[in-house]
Every structure is written in C-alpha cells, then in structure tokens.
Amino acid sequence: MTKNIKWKQLLPALMLPLALGGLSAWLNRGAMADYAVLNRPPLSPPGWLFPVVWTLLFLLMGLAAYLVAVSPASGSRRERALRLYLVQLGFCFFWGSLFFGLGARFAAFVWLLLLLGLALVCCLLFWHIHRRAGALLPYLLWLLFAAYLNLSLWLIN
Numbered sequence: 204m205t206k207n208i209k210w211k212q213l214l215p216a217l218m219l220p221l222a223l224g225g226l227s228a229w230l231n232r233g234a235m236a237d238y239a240v241l242n243r244p245p246l247s248p249p250g251w252l253f254p255v256v257w258t259l260l261f262l263l264m265g266l267a268a269y270l271v272a273v274s275p276a277s278g279s280r281r282e283r284a285l286r287l288y289l290v291q292l293g294f295c296f297f298w299g300s301l302f303f304g305l306g307a308r309f310a311a312f313v314w315l316l317l318l319l320g321l322a323l324v325c326c327l328l329f330w331h332i333h334r335r336a337g338a339l340l341p342y343l344l345w346l347l348f349a350a351y352l353n354l355s356l357w358l359i360n
Contacts, residue, residue, distance in 0.1 A: 209273050216269035220261035223292055227299040228254065234303035244355035246348075260342050264292070267329055267336040276332040284328035291321035308357035315353050319346045 228234075235250035248256075271284050295318055302311035322343055329336035 209269075212272055213266075213269045216272060217262060217265035219268075220264045220292060221258070223296045224257055224261045227296050228257075231299045231303040234299070237303065241356055242359045244352065244359060247352060256345060260345055263338045264288075264342060267333075267338050270333040270336040271329050274333045274336075280328075280332055284325065284332055287321065287325045287328060291318060291325050294318040294321055302353060308353065308360070312350065312353045312357055315346065315350050319343070319350060322346055 235253070238250050268285060268288050271281055271288075274281060294314065298311055298314050298318060301307050301314050322339065326337060326339040326343060329339060
C-alpha cells in the first residue's frame, strides 16, 4: 500500500497547512492567555484543545489536498480546486490575526463567514474529484463551531 504513496507530493501537502498554522500560532502567541480571561459562552472548549484540533484539521486538509493533487481528474479541475484550497488556507491564516492579534472580533466573524463559504466550495470541489478528499468535513464543522464562538465572544465581551 505504501508503494502507491507519492512522498514528494504528500510531505509538502501535509507541511504547508501545518507550517501556516504554526506561523499563525507564533504570530498570535499569548492568544490563549487572552482567551482565558474573556467571558466565554457555553460549550467553550479549554484553550489547550485548540492547537490539538487545529493540528489534526491541518493534517486532514493536507491529506485531502494530496489526494486531489494525485487524482486522475483533469488538470484544470485539480488546479481550480487546489487554487481555491490555497485561498481558503490564506483566509484561515489571517483569521487568527484579526481575532487574536488585532482583537477585531466582529471583523474576524465576518472574515470567518467568508472562510466558511470558501471552505465549503473547496470541500465540494474536492469531493467531486476524490471522495476521500471530502475529509474536509470535520474542518467545516469546526469552522461552524468557531463561528459560534467568535460571534458569542464578540457579543459578550
């Protein structure tokens, strides 16, 4: 089974979202201390859970991108889907700076809604190219939950 893995494509696909997530975390270091002192809505997870969940989501996104990249689908379909994937990764990267770095909670919420739309379209494009690339679904659910938290934190703080 590992004979079919194209390691030169898989490793960068996994590393890109992890690197962007790591850079965002580094740029927004101290964010969990700020989060801890906010009035939080019901269902708010503890701060330690965020890096765990995001790491798993970034790995799933990278795996999904790899599956699309190596699929036998037409080049233009793959390229369109992967371009949108990169755009939504960029939106994901900048959300942390809006929410934590600038404390612009409402702007971050609007940005997150745009990100959610981009991620949904990306997931659909991925799904039509490779069904397992629909593994972005947990990402969509987490973004919905993040939207709830973001909006709630803006309203109560």
